Amino acid sequence: MAKKKKKKLRSLLSKRKAHARKAPGTAPGTVQYTGDQKVDEVSIKVHDYDVDHVEHISIADIEESRPFLENSSKTWINVTGLHDVDKLKSIWKYFDLHPLVQEDIVNTSQRPKVETYDNCIFFVLRMLSFDPENKSLVSEQISVVLGSNYVLSFQETDSNYFQPIFNRLEAGGRIRTQPTDYLAYALLDTVVDHYFNVIEQIGNEIEEVENILFEDEETNQDLLQKVHHIRREVVFLRKSVWPLRDALNTAIRDDSDFISDHTKLFLRDVYDHMIQVIDSVENYRDMVLSLHDLYMSSMSNRMNEIMKVLTIIATIFIPLTFIAGIYGMNFDPEASPYNMPELSWYWGYPASIAIMVVLALIMLYYFKRKGWL
């Protein structure tokens, strides 16, 4: 059990470690993947769609996407895997991306942000989800490049976060009729929607700990570790959601032509959801502090209970043992009539027992009145 807990902690820590960076002094704009390889191969998938049709084609070389980009339909190119920098470079070159954009795509510890360039808008998003297996937060950087008639997205793993969007593309509706900026919005909305899942998970964890604290008799180091783990998750979540709020705000106020006013209305809706997420995160922050206070208070309560048991037992029996000790003394009754005459009294023993019982009852009454029993 303790083993598993430890593993859980590690996985969160290693996420922090993944924020490793290139060596200090390295030339800026240096393209270097800072994560671990997570898929076998970089795969490129083209989703070409307009009101009338939708196509999903896997391509090996970015040049193969040319016909889709050149026709009048809208094109979404989704790239999975970031470890093969050479292949990525061919894509970047094809779309003529700025060196800093290139650097940010593969440096997978970026803060969420939105940046406007001459030929595109560039979003860095952080997809968070809850890995049910080892009960920890999983984080993945999603980069989205919104050009005039295409959306280019990069993700580290072949996770199926965007499956619902594929489905909506298939199903038709607004997503097919609107320009590509609406697709970019849909990707963003999906990321934010996932935050709600994470928040619910953390809420469940908090509730679980609360229940253990209020119901179970025994709390231990494991529970403390859990409280600490939740605390770190909230810290981690905060680090992801606050910058995205600012990024969204930038996007809404953006006056380039890449995002239409119509789509901005929807972005404002995402922004509202973001604020809701932030509200929840801030509340969870309060709650986790409260949880720790609760843990400490529970400890104190338990300590008090332990001390009460000890005090009751010791306080009752120590005086009795003393009385028994008195009559265990070996003063010689024959040497003097004052030497323990009680020992040869007719009612001596019963009287001593009676005294002990009375003493014990007085103690018990005292504890009762103190509310210790």
Added chain:
Amino acid sequence: MAKKKKKKLRSLLSKRKAHARKAPGTAPGTVQYTGDQKVDEVSIKVHDYDVDHVEHISIADIEESRPFLENSSKTWINVTGLHDVDKLKSIWKYFDLHPLVQEDIVNTSQRPKVETYDNCIFFVLRMLSFDPENKSLVSEQISVVLGSNYVLSFQETDSNYFQPIFNRLEAGGRIRTQPTDYLAYALLDTVVDHYFNVIEQIGNEIEEVENILFEDEETNQDLLQKVHHIRREVVFLRKSVWPLRDALNTAIRDDSDFISDHTKLFLRDVYDHMIQVIDSVENYRDMVLSLHDLYMSSMSNRMNEIMKVLTIIATIFIPLTFIAGIYGMNFDPEASPYNMPELSWYWGYPASIAIMVVLALIMLYYFKRKGWL
């Protein structure tokens, strides 16, 4: 007792759960009720009024409200129950509401907000009240659409929060003479007024816990749970009142024609009340932290008292028992004149008792001087 407490906690948690949302990636503007069904049927009630008359009519179909909307009198349509999305859709269509408004009305975990659209102003409010039965906060989303000559309000339950407004409509006065924006203000004012009730309730709970902490001998896990419960209530209340402040501010600064300057004067009054509510909530936040500190200090005090009892008893009797133990040793007085000659002294036993009494008195004097008695 503990059972009931647990139920109380749950009900607050389940409220959080009600903030469940549609699945990530779902198309925006998707209309999907996220709460539990709370009334049997969606009911529509039309309140038609002007200076001279007031009428209350229940209608089955929104089309039936046409005559009231078309005449010159003011019309308030109150919809109760949000689970029957089809019926709601007919209403929305009738009033031509924006898809995002529609989504927000049934997604009952919205933050309070005010949004201006072309044909209406849309308010999302959160009515809070204190359920006396299981002593917990009850939350309900109220949506108000203020059009040019109508007010459309949506609530989840058939609670009678708006009864006083029905009464005022009957009674006549300003509410009958003023345009519909004044009615919208009256609804808003009612919601804010309820916050004062909630604040008073929480104040009572805080006071109750304080009294227990200062007067009763015994505090326990239940009390801790109560403190934690109040803390969560304050967190929950904060989450509701802060956004409403911003929303109100937006409404006051709104330059559309839906809200007259005359009504804005009253909105400013509601805004003042809102600030007062926020002041109280912030103070309660401080007080609840103080309450927890108080609990911890009380625990410490009690622990000290328990330890004092144990220490006094143990410190007095352990040395006495040791003396009794000495004279219970079986050294053979006949083997040597140095072997426990006290045992055969004439005053041996009384002297040993006297020593014990003196020792006990010294100890008691010491504790007295330490202030432990």
Added chain:
Amino acid sequence: MAKKKKKKLRSLLSKRKAHARKAPGTAPGTVQYTGDQKVDEVSIKVHDYDVDHVEHISIADIEESRPFLENSSKTWINVTGLHDVDKLKSIWKYFDLHPLVQEDIVNTSQRPKVETYDNCIFFVLRMLSFDPENKSLVSEQISVVLGSNYVLSFQETDSNYFQPIFNRLEAGGRIRTQPTDYLAYALLDTVVDHYFNVIEQIGNEIEEVENILFEDEETNQDLLQKVHHIRREVVFLRKSVWPLRDALNTAIRDDSDFISDHTKLFLRDVYDHMIQVIDSVENYRDMVLSLHDLYMSSMSNRMNEIMKVLTIIATIFIPLTFIAGIYGMNFDPEASPYNMPELSWYWGYPASIAIMVVLALIMLYYFKRKGWL
């Protein structure tokens, strides 16, 4: 003693209760006194003054003030008692006050504020003073209406807060030569000056608790209650002073004709004092937190001391008692030469006593080195 303390706490809590409000949904502008009746009768006192003369006249009906208002001298009408709404209404009507002003005058739980109307400036102030009898903060709402040539003030009780101003009116000087806005400023200044008294009182209470914590041997639940009481007082004070700062700022920036630039210079001085009060309140907030930490640390110190006494006594005597117990065993020396031969040794008893003494000395030396003695 505990009784009195409890009374003290109550009185602060009841103040909060006085913040009761009209029922939710009541029409805004409803005039309803929300405090307790504190004087027998509503009394009206007219202070008519100019450079040359000063008159103080009690009047029964507001109509009697007409001659004073119509002449060229300046007029201050002070109303004491807010429970007789009918009488108040006659005054309000006479001066043509806005309904919201009327509501605020009798709703005695307003936040301090300044509002400009067409015919007057309206101040809501909160007078705080320290009731020496039951050692608690007393709060009273003071409303001031500054018209073109009159000042109208309302207070709940017949407290003599404004006595110094009566004296200054009598004495002559700037207050007689300046227009009525200077009188309004003088009232405001008096309120702020009282805050300094309250701050000094709280400072004294903090100091008192500090002294007890650092000097006296015994601390108890009463002291904890005192710390908590001070904490609540600071919270209460904060709630009063922060809004007044904003209100003063509003008054200084006000561009109506009711306040002259000359008087604004003095208002700026009051504003500076206000900032000083707020600084002190914020510092006290820190100090009270510090005080609680101090209390907890003191508790810990005391607990450590208690534990040390117990540990020293138990650690010394338990092993000694064990040795005595050994030689109290009844093994039959005749059954075997190995059975407790010590009992019949010549130096047996002295040797056992010597061992005990040595053991005790070792223990004492150990505790000495640990610094426990």
Added chain:
Amino acid sequence: MAKKKKKKLRSLLSKRKAHARKAPGTAPGTVQYTGDQKVDEVSIKVHDYDVDHVEHISIADIEESRPFLENSSKTWINVTGLHDVDKLKSIWKYFDLHPLVQEDIVNTSQRPKVETYDNCIFFVLRMLSFDPENKSLVSEQISVVLGSNYVLSFQETDSNYFQPIFNRLEAGGRIRTQPTDYLAYALLDTVVDHYFNVIEQIGNEIEEVENILFEDEETNQDLLQKVHHIRREVVFLRKSVWPLRDALNTAIRDDSDFISDHTKLFLRDVYDHMIQVIDSVENYRDMVLSLHDLYMSSMSNRMNEIMKVLTIIATIFIPLTFIAGIYGMNFDPEASPYNMPELSWYWGYPASIAIMVVLALIMLYYFKRKGWL
């Protein structure tokens, strides 16, 4: 020792008391010295200087300064002692100072501020220094009036804070060539420089407490008092430095002619130092909180150690004593073969001793493994 500590605390508290004020309701602009008399007599010293000469003359009457003020050289008039209001009034009248300036000069509990009047700029500064004798902060209000060709400064005591400036006047250099605003800057710079000394002193105190906490065996109430004392010093320091930052900002943005652009460049430098002071104060605030946590943790550590000693001793000897108690029972072996036959076994006594030794060793091993030894 405890006596001295107590004195230390007092001196800080009495400083707060010195913030006493005139009675509420007193006319504003009332000139009344609120501190204690600290020098025998109010002394006036004129420092007249220009590029070519410097003169220091003590004068008894302000009229004597006329020749210096009327000539073309720059004049600094330094007034020491604020208790003789009549003498001060003659000075104020001579320079035609505004009543509020007069009030602020003698009310020695002002916040640091900068105010511009028609004929002068008025600075209120708070000089802080560390009194090495009773190890506490000493505070003194310095008022500086910067007129067109003079600087007028007021201080409560004859402290030699400005000695270095006298020296620089003697030595010549920029201070002699620049106009009087540069002298005012030099005074201000000196005050801010003293803050660095105070900060270093507090840093030393923090370090001292840290060393005691980490090295010495024994901590006690005195140390707690010291931590609390430092905490109050930081609170006090904060109260002085924050307002000065704003005041400096005001001075830099000031567009009157009293401060030249050239001097503003230097003021900006003082402002930078001020920010550095504030950074340090904020860091110390964090550190002092950390210090208290450290104290509490140390207490806990010590308590744990005490409890461990008690537990080890009690846990080892209580079972052994029980065994000894068993064989101290007086069951009659002759009444039955089952009655304590061990007592007459050949190896009875050695065996019982052996059992005890083994038991003790097991316990010791258990504690060793627990890491308690």
Added chain:
Amino acid sequence: MAKKKKKKLRSLLSKRKAHARKAPGTAPGTVQYTGDQKVDEVSIKVHDYDVDHVEHISIADIEESRPFLENSSKTWINVTGLHDVDKLKSIWKYFDLHPLVQEDIVNTSQRPKVETYDNCIFFVLRMLSFDPENKSLVSEQISVVLGSNYVLSFQETDSNYFQPIFNRLEAGGRIRTQPTDYLAYALLDTVVDHYFNVIEQIGNEIEEVENILFEDEETNQDLLQKVHHIRREVVFLRKSVWPLRDALNTAIRDDSDFISDHTKLFLRDVYDHMIQVIDSVENYRDMVLSLHDLYMSSMSNRMNEIMKVLTIIATIFIPLTFIAGIYGMNFDPEASPYNMPELSWYWGYPASIAIMVVLALIMLYYFKRKGWL
């Protein structure tokens, strides 16, 4: 071990001491080195480069740099060592630096800042690195003067922080083709990159402490010291990074000609990194607080465990010892049939043992149910 820890603490404290300043009242602009001499001699190194060549020349006198400055290539002059003010003065004079710039270069406790002068832009940076030897933060002030065609940098030690830049100069690329402002950016970027290293180190330390707290049995004063040490490191780091953020912002908004728009794009990238650093620092601040709470909770857990051991042992054996004590009493069975007849019962001894065993089992069952075993 404890020795080494102490040294670690010292080194951090001494850094604070290095913030010593010139005496209060000293003339501003006074050039005085406030650090310790860290290199033998002030050395000047010229790096002259353009697209076609790069040269590194050590010079003894600044005059020797004239040919490099006058030709068309770009020149970077790096000065190591700040103790020889005369030599520095010759450099400053050569470049005509403002007196306040001169003062800031040698006053090595400046806050990071950016200031624009007529002939240059002046950066004060704080290089932080982690000294692996005595595991503490090492801080060094780096001053950079960016002129029209040169970069002048000053550092206290001959650390090789800028080695990677030398390498890049050698290797060619953007750094050789861009103007000098790009070099200044590269220096800045290197400083910020080092912050990531420091952050990672602190992260490792936090993780290490967490592991000890969760895994090891024994925590002690050393660990507490470590927590406190990390806390101070975070405070120290914060003090360095926050001002740099503002400074960078100033540089980006700067409208002088020294920084080209092209370079500003890169500065914005550094700014983003800076925000990321600040995010991490703020998170670490939370985490360190959490760490201390963790420590305290661990202490409480351990205390509870100790108390449980004591309570179990004492609670089981004290009653048993009492029973043994009873039958150790010496009441004379011959004096009365009621005097301890049990002693001569046939099953007396076995029965008493049986009672003890049953009692012990009941206790054990009770503790089991309480979850203490």
